[in-house]
Amino acid sequence: MSKSTGIGASVKRVEDYRFLTGRGRYTDDMTRPGQCHAYIVRSPHAHARILSIDTAATLAAPGVLTVLTGADMVADNIGSLPCGWLIHSRDGTPMKEPKHLPIAADKVRHVGDQVAVVIAETLQQAKDAAELLDIDYEELPAVVSPGSVETAGTAVHDEAPDNVCYDWIWGDKDKTDAAFAQAAHVTTLDLVNTRLVPNAMEPRAAVGEYDPGMDEYTLTTTSQNPQLIRLLLCGFTMGLPEHKVRVVAPDVGGGFGSKIYHYAEEVIVVYAARRLKRPVKWTAERSESFLSDAHGRDHLTHVELAMDPDGLFLGMRVKTTANMGAYLSTFSSCIPTILYATLLSGQYKTPAIHAEVKAVFTNTVPVDAYRGAGRPEACYLIERIVDVAARELGIDRAELRRRNFIPPEMMPYDTPVGLQYDSGNFARNLEDALALIDYDGFPARRAESATRGKRRGIGFASYIEACGIAPSNVAGALGARAGLYDSAEVRFHPTGSVSVMVGVHSHGQGHETTFAQIVSERLGVPMEKIEIVHGDSAKTPFGMGTYGSRSLAVGGMAMMKAIDKVIAKSKKIAAHLLEASAEDIEQDGGVFRVAGTDRSVDIAAIAGAAYVPHNYPLDELEPGLDEQAFYDPKNFTFPNGTQICEVEVDPETGVVKIVRFAAVDDFGRVINPMIVEGQVHGGLVQGIGQALLEHAIYDEDSGQLLTGSFMDYAMPRADDVPDFEVKTNEVLCTTNALGVKGCGEAGTIGGAACVMNAVCDALDIGHMDMPASPERVWRVLRDSRPAMAAE
Amino acid sequence: MPVSITLTVNGRPAALTVEPNTLLVDAIRQHLSLTGTHVGCDTSQCGACVVHLDGVSVKSCTTLAVQADGRNVTTIEGLAAPDGTLHPMQAAFKEHHGLQCGFCTPGMVMSAVDLARVNPNATPEEIRHWLEGNICRCTGYHNIVKAVESGLQAMKTGAAAQAAE
Incomplete structure (x- = not known):
């Protein structure tokens, strides 16, 4: 019998009553006495010099209290938004770390960059007055595509003339080269991990308050980590003593990483509240969120996998270009490095791995952690190339994985990329997932689909991730600038x-x-x-x-x-x-x-x-x-599992429908199975979203975000996704007393790889890039049937 | 030129002075301080703002406040019984873990309640189709569909019990 209370029980949530009755309290729900409203004027250009800002007409407009510009912030010694992780390039030089002022003072560097703030009695007055602002820009050529920054002929920041933030390496190159020298077969793959917009349903918002009597500040903000925001606000941007600053993150409507960072608007409302001695509120409109919330992913990768004649992995080489966007967001630098290359072993006993990561600046919204943060990118390339290798070698994809899994008896296992996995039974997760999806019955289901003119495919992702970054001193040695x-x-x-x-x-x-x-x-x-x-x-x-x-x-x-x-x-x-x-x-x-x-x-x-x-x-x-x-933890934790999905592709329309989905996860000890399942469902749908729907697209010339609203950026709706069969295999974590590993990101880490593996199987191709939208799938099908195309 | 309107909100009369271009959602959130109705987008896509106008679900971000003049508005705050007992659809969302961050939840629940009027016997596929205008980023919809299925059933049972009384 299942428990009704305590650890391991599916206790109904205590927070639900307030959310279900409209009594949740989110930042935008707050109204403070004397509150005024900030409207942020954002750059319409991807890259431009600010020549002048004439505020006279705006200041004379009804209800306007003040207009703030970057020059005001510079004059008041407001600091740069800091980056929390220092990465060194292979030549030992520190990453390029250009200033990031909360309001641009000299140049704007992406569409949506803050240029000025109009504060008025009402939001409508602030918006109307902002229309009267006369800003003279000198437009500059924009660097948009991360693949060609060095030859772009223009620099996002003067400090990085070639637009390279860092050029970082990880792993043992000589050993990896030696592994490739003795390989019987090498599989190579070029892939794009698409740029995504996290899109928590609650748009970001912030309310700044200043009490002149006590010289005290309160910031209410949509944050996943209010204490960290206070630290950064006090130590870096505002330069205030912490005992005078309170930061509150009340009910927050989803984060998925995008609400970790210290954002310009948090500084703006606190700074403005001090100047005006009144509460100042700012709430993003959704189209503003698209241009100001940190985006995710955006990698270009070349990967090679060396194998012996039996398909045993001998070595892997990875070369990635990671788009940082226009500025270094709070944790951006560690995502394509410490949270990415360290996971390149996946669940496999690949003995030698080498990674090269070049992080580049472009005139686009900053990129930072989005659910999974580096680990979905690692999982995607590993699980994609394993599938391509299996196809090339003619080995069943489940079997190739089985042959290469790190077995439980090798735990704790030291990977060649710096981690020590404490526990896990990867083969059991795979076998259980195969049983859940009825792998043996797949050929019959594929044949049945074919009778209806549909192409059915099946795909796997055997993921592992590292959670709870730690210990602090190790993270510090790797560049972390905070404790963990x-x-x-x-x-x-x-x-x-x-x-x-x-x-x-x-x-x-x-x-x-x-x-x-x-x-x-x-x-x-x-x-x-x-x-x-x-x-x-x-x-x-x-x-x-x-x-x-x-x-x-x-x-x-x-x-x-x-x-x-x-x-x-x-x-x-x-x-x-x-x-x-x-x-x-x-x-x-x-x-x-x-x-x-x-x-x-x-x-x-x-x-x-x-x-x-x-x-x-x-x-x-x-x-x-x-x-x-x-x-302070002794080690990371390592949630792991296998996800399997089946898709049906309509060759006439290119529409991909997910028809079955099973996930078996090892999260260590499960405290509340109901909540854990919910986390898996939600994570999987974000992975499915990347695989089939989502894609943040910039115009290559103008640097305009073409997918800047929910009308243009396709997120999964209820009728886009399936029901899920999920199961957990508890292998207790050995490095913490609770035995827990973490479950929040798992679905997203394997989800995209799993779906794309199924799509490629259905299409009988080695690879196509995400998203597998109807148009792209239809084109792949057309191009793979030259005879029909010629008809 | 401000306009005076009178409407019934969650069973209580309300008199408001609004601009002709004031959205219903702003009237609800700012004039009436009912902050359970949320704004998640600016293109009428997400459905966080769904309320009932004369018993029919509408996106209050795409409805003018003046359009509600003389009409009945029900928001998420008006759904539970006066003693706090959850409406069967609210209870089903709790029972089936159909919410996580809670931001899309009010709109999701209000849409689901209206489905009972339109199609009380909706299949899971029909539920998914009905909720196409409500975006949730947390749950992956799996448990929302379960909740709505169960909520529709509970509403039918409740209605049958009322009819029998």
Whole structure:
């Protein structure tokens, strides 16, 4: 029988009531007394010098309070938006790190770059007045395509005349070259990992407040990591003391990475609030989000796989050009390097791997982590080339994977790209997924589809990812400029309810439920007496926030440590109350018992004694039951699994329909299966979106984003995607006490590769680039049938 | 030139003065402070703003406030019973984990409730088609479809029970 509460139970979410009744509180829902509105004037040009900005007519317009430009920010010493990870090129030089002012002061570098801010009593007044702004630009040629930046003849930044940010290498080149020298077969592949727009459903928003009496600031913002935003706001952009700044991320409507970063608008509203001494609000319109939220992916890759006569992988070479866009967003530099090349071993015992990554600047929106962040890019090239290799060698694709999997008995396994996988049973995930999809029945289903004129294909992705980047000192040695621990405080209240303040943030993941399940089980407190508090720097200890599927593996472990401290103290209090020795106290949930007796006390009574310490060992113990912990992981965690999908292609129209989808995942210990399944479904659909629909396209000449709205950028709708069969195989993580690995990104990491493998199988081709839209599929079919095309 | 309108919102009368170009969603969010109805796009694609106008789902971002003059508006805040008991469709979304970040949820639920009027016996495929105008980026739709299926059933059962009384 399945559990109804605690760890492993599909507890219904505690946060749902407010969301279902319209009582969620998102940033744009806030209205502050005296609030005024910021409208941001954005560059219509991809690359241009700002010659002058005439604000006179705008300032004279009704309701206008001020107009801010880059010159104002420079005069007030507002700092550059920082990049949080330093990468060094192969020649030892640091990456090019040009300034990124919150409002452009000299040049605009992408369509949508901030040029000026109009602040007025109402948003409509600000917008109307912005029309009167007279900005004189000198247009410059734009660098758009990442593949030809060095010969573009124009530089996005003077500091990088060739538009190269860094030229980085990873792995053992000599060993890899030696592997290729003895290969029986080499498969090569050129592929594009398309640029995507994350498009969380809630557009970004920010409210800045300044209290001149206390000299205090509050920023309410759509962030996945409010404490990190406070750190960057205080330490880099605004230059304020942290104790005077509160950053709140209330309910946040999805993030998928795009709400990790410190954005210009956060600086703008805080700066403007100080100047005006009034609350200043900004909310993005969706078309503005397309031009100002960090985009994802955008890699051009050449990959080669060397094999012996049996198809055993001997070596892999990868050359990637990664588009950074116009500026370095907060974590952009580590995505195509530390979170990408380190995953190139995949689930396979490839002994030698070498990667070269060139990161380039272009006159496009900055690119940063989007769900998966580097790992989907790694998985896509690995799983695509494995399929192409199987096709070339005439080996069944499941069999080729089986032959090359790292077996469980080789765990812990040191990859040639710097990671140590702690655990996983990759073959079992594959076999279970094959059973779920009924692989043996596929030929019959393919034949049946053919009778209806459809081409059916099946595809696999056996993915592995690295979550909870850690430990901090290793990350630091690799260039991280921040710690990667997290924190939690477990505070018992005198009458036995519990508040848990965590440094991670929930914006759809359901932490308020899953974290409470752990507290409930470990401390024997009913769910309704537990509150998980997150998203407010004034309430929570300093933590790094939510991204990279780290919340449970890092934040949850910090909470476990704090719980352990509560238990340790509770044992001492119980020993006093029960007149026993602390060593003799056994704890089971909320019950503390003298071993071998029926004498016990429950945690509510212990909390009561701690806060009303009349019968209490005051000479040995402090009153109160309130413990805090920080946790810095020993290693990454490595969620892994196999996804399989079947597609049916209509050769007449090129329409690809996903007809079956199965996923078997090893997330380590599962706290709430219902929530985990939901994360898998959602992740898979973002992978499917990339494979079949989504593509951010820039005009090569003008640098205009052609897919700048939901009318033009196709995201999956309900009728584009299938139902999913999902299953988890728990192989406990050996490097954290919870045994958890993380589940937030898994679906997206394998999803695109899985679908494209099925599409290529259906089309009987080696490769086509994403997205497999009807037009592109139709063209592939036409081009692969020259006789018919000639008719 | 501002216009005066009167409408019924979640069963209560409301008198508003709005500009002729004020959108219904802005009237709801800003004039009435009912912030459960959301704005997720500017091209009438996402459906986060769906409300009921005289019992029929509309995208309030593409409806003028003046078009609601003299009419009944139901927002997500008006769906649960006065004592807080969830509407069967809301309860089904909770039961089947049909929401994650919650941002698309009000529009999704309001659209789903209207499906009961149009096609109370909708198949999963018909549910997916009906929800084509509501984008969710979190759930992958799998559990939303399950929730709507179950919610439609619960609404039928509830209606049958009411008829029997």
